Amino acid sequence: MDRTILGLLAILAAFLAGSLLLPSWAVSLATVALAKALVILGLLVLLRAGLVPFGQALFFALGAYGAGMALREAGSGDVVAGLFAGTAAAASAAVLLGFLMARYREIFFAMLSLAFSMLLYGLLVKNAALGGTDGFNVPAPTFLGWAPSPATARRVLLAVAAALAIGCHAAIHVYLRSTMGRLATAIRDNEIRVEYLGASVQRAIHVKFAIAGTLAGMGGVLTAFSAGHIDPGMSYWTASGEFVFVTVMGGAGSVLAPIAGSFLFEIVRTYAVEYAPQAWQAVVGAVLLVIILVLPGGLWSLFQRRRGTQPP
Amino acid sequence: MTALLSAAGLNKSFGAVVAARDVHVDVAAGETIGVIGANGAGKTTFVNMVTGYLKPTSGTIRFAGEDVTRLPPRAIVRRGIGRSFQIPQVFGTMTAVENVLVALGVADARGLSPWRPFARPDVVGHARATLERFGIAAHGDSEARLLPQGVRKLLDVAIATVRRPRLLLLDEPTSGISAEEKFAVMETLMQALRAGQVTVLFVEHDMQIVGRYAGRVIAFYDGTVIADGPPDRVLDDADVRRHVIGEAHGRARP
Numbered sequence: 001m002d003r004t005i006l007g008l009l010a011i012l013a014a015f016l017a018g019s020l021l022l023p024s025w026a027v028s029l030a031t032v033a034l035a036k037a038l039v040i041l042g043l044l045v046l047l048r049a050g051l052v053p054f055g056q057a058l059f060f061a062l063g064a065y066g067a068g069m070a071l072r073e074a075g076s077g078d079v080v081a082g083l084f085a086g087t088a089a090a091a092s093a094a095v096l097l098g099f100l101m102a103r104y105r106e107i108f109f110a111m112l113s114l115a116f117s118m119l120l121y122g123l124l125v126k127n128a129a130l131g132g133t134d135g136f137n138v139p140a141p142t143f144l145g146w147a148p149s150p151a152t153a154r155r156v157l158l159a160v161a162a163a164l165a166i167g168c169h170a171a172i173h174v175y176l177r178s179t180m181g182r183l184a185t186a187i188r189d190n191e192i193r194v195e196y197l198g199a200s201v202q203r204a205i206h207v208k209f210a211i212a213g214t215l216a217g218m219g220g221v222l223t224a225f226s227a228g229h230i231d232p233g234m235s236y237w238t239a240s241g242e243f244v245f246v247t248v249m250g251g252a253g254s255v256l257a258p259i260a261g262s263f264l265f266e267i268v269r270t271y272a273v274e275y276a277p278q279a280w281q282a283v284v285g286a287v288l289l290v291i292i293l294v295l296p297g298g299l300w301s302l303f304q305r306r307r308g309t310q311p312p
Numbered sequence: 313m314t315a316l317l318s319a320a321g322l323n324k325s326f327g328a329v330v331a332a333r334d335v336h337v338d339v340a341a342g343e344t345i346g347v348i349g350a351n352g353a354g355k356t357t358f359v360n361m362v363t364g365y366l367k368p369t370s371g372t373i374r375f376a377g378e379d380v381t382r383l384p385p386r387a388i389v390r391r392g393i394g395r396s397f398q399i400p401q402v403f404g405t406m407t408a409v410e411n412v413l414v415a416l417g418v419a420d421a422r423g424l425s426p427w428r429p430f431a432r433p434d435v436v437g438h439a440r441a442t443l444e445r446f447g448i449a450a451h452g453d454s455e456a457r458l459l460p461q462g463v464r465k466l467l468d469v470a471i472a473t474v475r476r477p478r479l480l481l482l483d484e485p486t487s488g489i490s491a492e493e494k495f496a497v498m499e500t501l502m503q504a505l506r507a508g509q510v511t512v513l514f515v516e517h518d519m520q521i522v523g524r525y526a527g528r529v530i531a532f533y534d535g536t537v538i539a540d541g542p543p544d545r546v547l548d549d550a551d552v553r554r555h556v557i558g559e560a561h562g563r564a565r566p
Contacts, residue, residue: 174426174427175426175427177429177430177431178425178426178427178428178429178430179413179414179417179418179420179425179428179430180425180426181426181430182410182413182414182417182430183414183417183418185403185405185406186403186406186414188405189402189403189404189405189406190401190402190403190404192385192397192401193401193402193403193471194414194418195384195385195386195389196363196385196386196389196394196395196401196472197386197389197414197415197418197419197471197474197475198386198389198390198418198419198475199386199418200386
């Protein structure tokens with residue numbers, strides 16, 4: 001079997017073991033890191049085509065609010081139902097906005113995406129029914145009718161997040177190896193030739209945008225359950241910036257990079273906030289600076305032996 | 313006999329600049345046509361209109377009986393017209409083999425499935441065989457942006473032939489290549505294309521190459537066709553000698 005898939009299975013096994021053995025603070029950190037790895041995985045799909053959305057938090061927040069509102073309506077805390085509701089909300093928004101976004105490239109693509117995310121932020125902040133700037137709480141997670149104690153529920157949530165995230169990473173790995181996936185590099189290199197081979201560049205980008213939005217929505221739902229709370233900050237531009245930051249930090253070489261990047265970021269942030277609460281952003285910024293200077297291809301280039309070519 | 317390609321009354325203007333005026337061109341299956349004309353005479357505009365890159369201001373283009381005048385490039389390509397470019401349009405960061413693999417994947421109805429691997433052994437073999445036909449198999453594993461111009465030009469044509477087009481338009485296949493290499497490149501090209509029995513229309517400035525490979529020559533001047541027929545007649549035509557050969561090369565024809 002493929003080495004990346006084997007690596008993903010090993011990571012899954014480690015997380016499942018971790019869901020039983022880790023201390024509770026680490027359980028939350030791991031869940032959030034996995035949730036955000038999903039968002040970054042989506043950004044990787046777009047980055048391969050040369051597109052960087054500066055407003056991906058739009059779908060992250062839509063996933064969280066979609067799940068939160070559906071569950072509040074139903075008076076339930078079911079994780080499966082929340083995942084379906086939130087992911088569907090983000091996915092349909094991504095499909096819809098994709099019709100517009102697929103027409104733009106480069107800075108225009110980035111800024112349009114940012115504009116949509118800030119639009120959502122503005123709407124959420126003004127909406128009293130959704131708690132305005134305070135947001136609202138998400139019920140304690142239950143699993144298809146099973147309602148374990150909150151401490152156990154957190155551990156089960158990590159296991160669910162691990163299964164889901166690893167499954168998505170494996171699926172995207174297979175996708176990136178297909179012609180559809182490799183079309184991203186072709187589009188980045190030369191759109192005219194792609195059209196003259198008989199493929200629609202706009203449709204390919206639309207599909208990639210929809211995939212990225214769906215993954216971001218899923219990540220938003222998991223983050224909402226893990227934090228137990230939702231607020232408009234999830235859609236703010238700094239959240240989008242953080243996703244781009246971690247994507248660059250991880251690199252676009254492999255689907256393992258988003259997991260590695262997301263973890264390193266959560267760990268650095270946790271310790272930076274702990275030891276330098278007034279200056280944690282400066283610490284995180286310094287880490288990115290060092291990575292860009294030392295490893296221009298992202299963390300992943302540490303593991304890459306072949307140079308010059310992009311592995312599938 | 314019905315024409316494979318039939319362009320009738322094509323006009324194209326960009327503001328006040330007229331790039332094509334009342335262009336009529338019929339192409340029969342199996343022909344090899346050389347298109348000549350000074351820079352700005354409307355040769356590339358014609359190629360761009362036929363392949364959907366530019367929409368004519370007026371006029372119609374029919375291919376195999378079907379009106380394709382306002383179709384986008386990908387729809388025209390799917391109907392069986394391929395093209396190469398004066399500046400080769402290849403995927404720079406991918407290897408030559410990967411360039412062909414993209415073309416093969418896009419051409420294959422199942423190739424665009426999100427699950428089928430891009431580089432399956434059988435398709436890679438097919439891709440290498442394609443490069444072999446164009447004499448550039450030795451460059452298969454080099455990134456396209458690092459290839460010499462002549463090889464890139466051949467690669468550009470090679471990926472355009474993957475869909476087995478019935479009509480192939482080559483925009484200056486030997487431009488940017490040294491004089492010594494020109495004939496070698498053209499020879500390789502024509503051999504590979506003849507094996508596939510494709511109808512070829514090529515734009516060319518070198519009259520020796522036109523005289524050697526074209527079965528018919530179309531001369532453009534100031535946006536319109538001024539001569540169309542067998543090479544000796546067109547290359548001997550007084551207007552062509554004054555407007556095309558004289559201006560383009562400042563010397564008598566070969």
